[in-house]
Amino acid sequence: MRQYYLQVFSKLAGFTGLPAQIAKVAFMAIIDALLITMFFAALHKHAGSLELVIAAVLLITNFVYFAKFTLPFKFLIPGLLLLVVFVVVPVAYTIQMSVFNYKTGNEVTKQEAIVQLVRNGLAPDSAGTTYDMVLGKVEGKYAALLTNQTDQSVTLVNTDKVFPVSDSSITRDSYKIARTAPGFTPLTEAEVVAADSIISGLKFPITKTTFAQPQSADVAGLLTQSISYDAGKDQVSDLSTGEIYKDNGNGNFADPKHPDRILQPGWKSFSGIHNYTALLSDPEVRGPFIGIFIWTTLFAFLSVALMFAIGLLLAITLNRKIALRRFYRSVLILPYAIPSFMSILVWKGIFNTQYGAFNALFHTNIDFYNNTWLARGIIILVNLWLGFPYFYLISSGALQSIPSELEEAAALDGANPSQVLRRIKLPLIFQILSPLLIASFAFNFNNFNIIYLLTNGGPAPIGKVAGSTDILITYTYKTAFGSNIQNLGLACAISVVIFAVVGSVSIWGLRRSKVLDVI
C-alpha cells in the first residue's frame, strides 16, 4: 500500500530520482533557514511564545518530510499549519482575551504596571533643579559628577553617598561643566551606552528625600519619589499623602476606602465571565448589544433571502430560451465583477442628501443616512445589488445540473411547470445550495465592509456609540478601536458570541440539509 502511495506521489509530482531528492533537500533547506531566521529574530525581540511556535513548526515540518511513515501528512501539513496559524490561534487568543479585563489602562502585565507606577511617581524638586552630568565610578560604584545648570555648583555622588569636592580640585570645560574630580573615573561613551538599562534606573542620593537621576547620558534631574511599592504587602503607597492602594482584583491598585479611586496604569487581569455577563447585565452594554444582535440577524437573513430569491428568479427566467439571453447573462454578472468597495462608495454618493443623484433626479431632499429605517433599507438594497449575481450564477448552475429526465418524467405524469418547479426543482436546488446559503448567511452576519463604508453604523443617537445600522462586527470594531478609550476584552467577548452564533447556525443548517451526509 505504501509503495502504491509512493508511486502515486511520484506520478503526481512527475519528478523522481536524484533531481527530486536534490530539489527536496534544497526546498527544505530554504524552509529551515527561514524558520531558523524567524526563530532567532523572535528570540532577539523577546516575542514571548512565538519562538516556541516557530520551533514547533520547524520540528514538525522536518519530521513529516523526512519520516517514512508520514506520507499523507506531506500533503496535509502546509494546510494544517496555515489553519492553525490563521484560524485556530486567533480564535484561541480571542477566547483567551475575552476572559480578561483588557482595555485602555489595563494592557500591560502587573509587573510592568508596578514599574511604571513607581517610575511615574518621580517628581522634580520644587526648584526644578537639573544638572549637566558626567557618568563614572567612585569606589567601584556608579557615580555622577553633577554641575547645576543654574548656578554651576558641583556635586560628586555615587549610589551611596555624596563626596565633598572643592572647586579647585575639579576641572571644567569651556561651558563650565565639571569633567574631572579626584577619585572619579569617567565612563566612556561606549560604557554608558552599553549600561543604558542600569544607568537609566540609578538614583544618586543628594539629600534624605531627593536624588539625582539620569535623564539622558549627560543630564540629570533632582527628583523626589512620591510613589513606592511594597512587594511584601503587594500595595502601593503615595508618600506625599500617605494613602495606600491595594490590588482590587480587577487589574488596578485602588484605595480600599474609595474603590473608584484607582491608580493608572493598571494591568491585564483575569476577569472570568465578566465580559460575557456584561453583555446581558450591564445596561450600557446590554441595550445596544441586544438591539444590534436583532438587526444583525435580520440583516443577514433578509440579505440572503432577497439575494437568493432574485438570483433564482433570474436564473429560472434565463434558463429558458429567450432572445438576447447571453447578453442578459453578461449584464447580470457585471455588479459582481466590479470591486465591491467601489460599488458601495458609488451607491453612497447616489444617496447623499446634498449632492446625491437620487435627490437631484427626483427633486427631493431625503436625508437617507440620518433616518434609521431608510439607512437600513439602503444597506439591504446595496447588499442585494452586490450579492444577487452570485446567487444568479449558483442557481443557474444548480438548475442546469438537474437531470432533464426528472422534468420529462414529471410532465408525463401530468405535472404542470409550476408543480415541476415547486415539487422537483426547488427541493433539489435547496439541497444543492444549502451549504452556500449557510455560508452566505455567515458572511453577511459579519459583513463589515458594507456597513463601514456605507453608513459607518450611523445614524447614532447622541451619546451612543452604537448606531442604528451597526451590526455586531462593526460594533465590536467600535468597542475595540473606535476611540482612544478601548475595551478589547469586551470586544473579544462579542467576537466569541458572533463565532458561536455563526458556528451554531452553520452546523444546524448543514445537519438539517443533510448535505454532509451526501458528501
Add this chain to the structure above:
Amino acid sequence: MKRKGIVGIIAASALAISAALVPSAHAAPKTILVWADNDRGPQLKTLLDGNTTIAPGYVISVKFYSALDALQSAWDKATAAGGPDIMTGPASIATQGAASGKIVSLPFGAIVKSQIPGAAISAMSYRGKAYGMPTDLDTTGFITNTGLYTAGVPATMKDAVAWYLANKSAKGLTGGVCAVDGTWGTQGIITAFGGGAWKVKGSSIDASSTLFNSTSFKSNIKTYLLDSSGKSNGFFQWDNCGDAFKAGKIPFAITGAWNLDGFTKAGIKYSISSVPGSTATTNGAQWVNYSGAYVTSFAAQHGVALGAQKVVMNYLGSVDGQVAMYKASKRPPANINAIPLVTDPNTLGITKAGSTGMAQISPLLDDKAGGTNWYDTIAAAYTDIFVKGKDVSATLDAAAAIINKNFKDGSANL
C-alpha cells in the same frame, strides 16, 4: 547513513543561510526607533533617520505610517517586541499612553519649563505629570477667501453670517464657514456664538458645567444658523466641506497650516486671522493643541532609555530641533525661544491666530463616561439640529448632560 547525510546537509545549509540572515544581537550602535505619521514622518526621517550625533552611541531610525489612523492603530497594538522607543503625535497620546503604561513621565526641570509654555506641558500631562515634550503647535486660524470676501475680515461671526445670506444666491455659495478638520475644527465657530466646551477663567478652566447648552448659544443658533424651516441655513459646515472651500463655494474656513498649501494649489487667495467673535472686540476660541514626542516604556526594555530621552529632551524639545522641524513642516514651534525664528508668513499667521484660542485638554475631551466623547457627542448634536431640524434646546441639553458626565469623570485625570 544516507539519511543522516541528507539531514546533515539540510541542517548545515539551513544554518548557513540563516546565519547570514539573522540580525546580530550585538550589532552596534544601539538603535532608537521613532514612530510618526505620514505628516511628521517624512520630515523626521530627513532630520533624524540614521543620525548618530544627537545621541552619541545610538543610531536613530524613523518609521512612519501612511496616516495618523494607521499610526494610532499600530500604537494600540504596540508591545516591547517591535514597539517604538519614541512615539510622536498629538497630545491625546499622552492620556492614552500614560493610562496604559506605554509612555513614561518626563520630570521637566526649570530650564525646560522656562522654554515650553505651561499650556503646552498641561496638554501633554496626565494626572498632574508631564508625559510628552511639546514639539509644535496644532491650532487653526480663520481663513478668508479674499477673492470672494473682499472687505478684509468680518468683524464678527454674525457679520459673516449676514454677508453669507446676502450673497448666497448671487455667488452660488454652498456654505458660509467650513470647519475643514471636522468637529474638532468647529470649536472656534461655536465659541463665537456663545457655545464651547467649558468656561475659561483667566488661565484656568471651569469644566464643572459645559457651555455647549448655554442660553446664548441656543439663542444664537436659532437666530443666526437656522432658517425658517428650523434646519441649517447653510452657513455652518463641518462635514467634508474642504473641497467646497477650495472650489470657491465657501468664503470662510477654519483650519491649520497643514491645509494651506492645498488652498494655494487650488488657486485660492486667502488671509489668516483670529476667529471673529460675537462682538468686534471678542474672538472665537479655537482649540490650541500641541503635538509632541514621548519616550515609551519600551525604550527601557530595549536598553535605549538614556538615548531616547536625550533625543526627546535635548533635541526635539530644543530651539535647534524645533526650528529644524518648523522649516521642514511649516508648523509653529512649541518652544517659545524658537518662535521668534519663524519667518514663514502662513506659520506666523497661524501662530498669531492661535493666541486667542483655548487649550485643548484631552483627558476631558476624550473621556466617554457619558457614552460618547466630546467630538462624537457634538457631531450627533449638529446632525440632529442642523440636518434633522430637531429642537435646539432639547438637543443641546441632552448633549450637555453627556458632556458634563465626561468632564466630571475626566477631571480626575487632570
